[in-house]
Amino acid sequence: MAGSTYGTIFKITTWGESHGKALGVVIDGCPAGLPLEERDIQRYLDRRKPGTSSITTTRREEDAVEILSGVFEGRTTGTPISLMVRNTAQISRDYSDIASYYRPGHADYTYDEKYGFRDYRGGGRSSGRETVGRVAAGAVACKILEQLGVQVWAYTRSIGPIEADMDKFDRAVCLSTPTAMPEREADAAAVEYLEKAKGETDSVGGCMECMVSGLPAGIGDPVFEKLDANLAKAIMSIGAVKAVEIGDGCKVACRKGSENNDAFRIEDGKVVKTTNHAGGILGGISDGDRVVVRAYVKPTPSIFLGQSTVNQSGEEIEVHIKGRHDPIIVPRAVVVMESMTALTVLDAMLVNMASRLEYMVDFYQK
Amino acid sequence: MAGSTYGTIFKITTWGESHGKALGVVIDGCPAGLPLEERDIQRYLDRRKPGTSSITTTRREEDAVEILSGVFEGRTTGTPISLMVRNTAQISRDYSDIASYYRPGHADYTYDEKYGFRDYRGGGRSSGRETVGRVAAGAVACKILEQLGVQVWAYTRSIGPIEADMDKFDRAVCLSTPTAMPEREADAAAVEYLEKAKGETDSVGGCMECMVSGLPAGIGDPVFEKLDANLAKAIMSIGAVKAVEIGDGCKVACRKGSENNDAFRIEDGKVVKTTNHAGGILGGISDGDRVVVRAYVKPTPSIFLGQSTVNQSGEEIEVHIKGRHDPIIVPRAVVVMESMTALTVLDAMLVNMASRLEYMVDFYQK
Amino acid sequence: MAGSTYGTIFKITTWGESHGKALGVVIDGCPAGLPLEERDIQRYLDRRKPGTSSITTTRREEDAVEILSGVFEGRTTGTPISLMVRNTAQISRDYSDIASYYRPGHADYTYDEKYGFRDYRGGGRSSGRETVGRVAAGAVACKILEQLGVQVWAYTRSIGPIEADMDKFDRAVCLSTPTAMPEREADAAAVEYLEKAKGETDSVGGCMECMVSGLPAGIGDPVFEKLDANLAKAIMSIGAVKAVEIGDGCKVACRKGSENNDAFRIEDGKVVKTTNHAGGILGGISDGDRVVVRAYVKPTPSIFLGQSTVNQSGEEIEVHIKGRHDPIIVPRAVVVMESMTALTVLDAMLVNMASRLEYMVDFYQK
């Protein structure tokens, strides 16, 4: 099926494979009048590039974005914005080995079962490079949200057993540490932990978190289009994510109602909550508090350590996967989580403009 | 927005409020030729009724389903199946109190912010009664899946601190215990725990799990329509769910790649996995193994214990919520999880029939 | 497939067969705050009832609508509005004859080919009674449009060779003549023509037209979601419609550019067109002028005159279709056209609220 389209009003369609000619996204339904240039998008793409630190792949991916349509005289026109990134770093090498067997933890087997064959070069469409289109679109969504006073921030919450101390949270730190952690102490410990795992030719999992501040109450829709339901889909659709939590997440299962309910009170004449166990969403609709989402990410499945698997001739074999793989997915996936969250929230805000007759009368009678 | 429609080919639209005239669902896109009668659906609705045990509400909800369209001479015709349940048990009482304030942990405040006012009787559309339509549709989906050899089973995994021992799993037990737990020892302990909480006029959270057996490999789609992404949305859209896990879920964040990857091997000439950390899904597509999904559910927010909140006049007040509320949501939500899982899996299977040109040629050339 | 859902924001799902228990529609995405009661809808349903004149069927169809959900204290809540009409007039008779053969001009054969069997009672889902749900939803759409100053009027333009003189157009006349023609002279001639055809046990085709006044410029979207494209789909989806025109329609094919272009000029400081060949739509987007749509409707296919056909045993037979059939479809279809037009225009207006960033900033910053 058409699985590469996301959104109702702000609708994106991504395309491209790891080792194809290019990757990209078409954004259809972007409101007209947004000032937009390539560097607005490039800033986000640069955050998903492999860094220069010891804990990322040594591959270089330039990922320079080109705006092909939808912007005129520096502003979006309301028509489709086509964004493209040419693949330049893909080394032309012999793939005959990975073509012949199923890598554990990867989608090789399932793509073969579904489609009858697969583009085996670097994982094809199931590669993490697929997220280039998501991040390019997310950059546009974030730029709009900023104009509405809404901020979307994702960062690394934990790597293996090392968890960030959220009392020391600093947004600037998230953007400068190799781990995308929000404080330097945990970052240092995590780098050490990662280097050790890398030395063992193994890989490591982790947890990333995203918070949305400034979101007004009333965003999201009942029943199936709940804001948290759509966030869960958006985040779970990122490769390697195996769990999604809203607010206190799994912990609520061991709570009493008296502990878990957030009391309401009045502050500066406004209704606010005294706590935020709910993560900013009640009944699928934002409550004006900070929205908090967490994603648990499996270790990079490509490891050099020996693994048992089968080849396409039906033989059981042992493999050692070569290549320049990140020992952890999380730090580069943080900006993908930020993008998917921004896309989801923006779309819900656009849809929400049609929720009351009085809004419609105001709009068309003025 | 139109938040009450779900699915691409097998598309359902639910409607109805807690204290309205009726609740229901329209299923559009159900394949023609399925033998269907009301008792097929009633069986599932009966599982979400309050039981007669000490741990459920004393409300009675008959919830007798009526098939209004789409079935002729005992079989589905391919046209919309309209299912309706009349509300009969709703006691006509004075709602002026709950109309006037915002119940903590409920959607009262967010609905007011979104729509300008709300149907406050029993929670209106945000009530758990909204799931009547989901379960009625889920019953139809399950009946189709059975014919395809696919079984969807949900049950209670834990209640507060009491967890079921999965080595003693027994499907028949799930269907007969008041807690919907799969083994009798945990059930007994959980009932005791719940009675204590009920005595304290408090409520309790829990965890439910769903497994899908017999699902062929190749179901689900890349990128945004991944099977796990759609399951996450489907399950997170159930009121009170705050976290969704696939396979080993959150645990993967603390694993090494060498621990978390599932090796492939050959068994009876077929490719199988030696473990199932992945929960039956790789790259968003089913791998032929059992699909495992888990949902963490918050405690019932309606409790008699005193809570701080605000009323619509903007005053801070303390409330004691009266009424016949379940001390826990999970046991009655299990069949809702089963329904949402079945709807998601069935829709993915229908869509998958169009995934290869050879399937199309086979279909139209024969 | 799920063919019974229509609309993006204001989304309707209709259900029900000619001789089933009931027919209905679920409206999801209706803005909150619209005053709505059953008689608002009944007024529209009454217009599609068979009349008492000589030119309609002698069947009686009460078609009393019931609002089952989505309205609280007299206003829409923003959640699904479920509307139902019980079937009461369906005579229990022996259908074994029409079950056994394919009526010319009907969907009997095509439904059998698609679904393997069909609900043959009165045409099942392919009956004109299917439009009950469309009209009930259309009544709600029209009520909203009125509040926005938009009027949607459909009427009979011609019956067989008899065409209405549009210079004598009178809306009140449309609503009172048995033919739904907008002037009495043509109405009288058409009634005579119809009675003659009825006497010959034959049937007659015709043309209906719909105009939308008060629609602001800027409604509709580029490329595939053009306002005229969506109107064409909406109107062509009404059974028996075989052609749809916008503005001057087919006539443009014989025109020169210099004849067909509508010049712009300034009137009271506003941009207006001097003519309206375009029918109020340029590039798929409304231009502020009156929108004009026309639909050409085939004669009622059920006639008593002898026809050749085949039965399900594969034998060629001659049939005389009995029953109380209208000799013409148009007069009762006019309100269906009005409904489908209103639904399409309203949905485009809702979607349009998200078309500019400045609208979004205005909405969320105030």
Add this chain to the structure above:
Amino acid sequence: MAGSTYGTIFKITTWGESHGKALGVVIDGCPAGLPLEERDIQRYLDRRKPGTSSITTTRREEDAVEILSGVFEGRTTGTPISLMVRNTAQISRDYSDIASYYRPGHADYTYDEKYGFRDYRGGGRSSGRETVGRVAAGAVACKILEQLGVQVWAYTRSIGPIEADMDKFDRAVCLSTPTAMPEREADAAAVEYLEKAKGETDSVGGCMECMVSGLPAGIGDPVFEKLDANLAKAIMSIGAVKAVEIGDGCKVACRKGSENNDAFRIEDGKVVKTTNHAGGILGGISDGDRVVVRAYVKPTPSIFLGQSTVNQSGEEIEVHIKGRHDPIIVPRAVVVMESMTALTVLDAMLVNMASRLEYMVDFYQK
């Protein structure tokens, strides 16, 4: 709104403006396994290029297509196929004149009203060049349909008053005449007529027709997703089309039922119709006969003859539109109609595979 996406399973998203960097389309949901190379698509794009005859613009448009993704080792992989055509022929000239006023018959005014400003270079997104993406996608749809034995052929039916004699229909002639007419005599007369209009610096309208042969019975869905409804939308969405007919179209309005019904009979053991007034569709579902669709196209609105209009300063002015414009739209739009028809029919065929339970059981049990 997102107006540039079309289709349910075979879903296309087009992008690009007349004078932007490039135009393109993303096809998502194309079945895996189709052999595809650039020349398959180029063949169709070449048919919408301006020709070398006297009746087309003297602009040159190379329109060389590039496949950017979704094809591996010469076959489609089931993932998005991104197709791009770089704009090379766009002359960099001064647009300040057409930027300042509204061209009659164009979308300048309506885009300004909707979006607040517009890309005025060559019409921007409302230009006929937008159809590059449709045709590129249509070529892929046609290639699949051919493998299923379905042929889609469009051609010019009439130009101004000159109508083709369908008894002399020759597919090869359609592809070789400058007018895309199916017989040489009408072609010659039409060329003469067009040259005269061109000499008068005026333009001309016309009619195009499309037939679908080999389509099995049972394709299309009830109510809103009728095959004819979707064809009407698809064809009306082509710029300049003002009317769409199915089968005998407008003519049915003057017919009697006894004249218009198509009788069924048995031929070689199969049910067939003796006539085809219905144009191959009954109740919205294909009946196995040839599908016939007709579109009426207005004259090119850009003419040099003097026209009255207004400028953005609100002054009434007279304009003479310069530039190299085709004197007629039809011949180059024929392949667009063919593409939109193919896309619609293919999508309906893909969706139809899920219409019966027995199909599903067959598919998954084998």
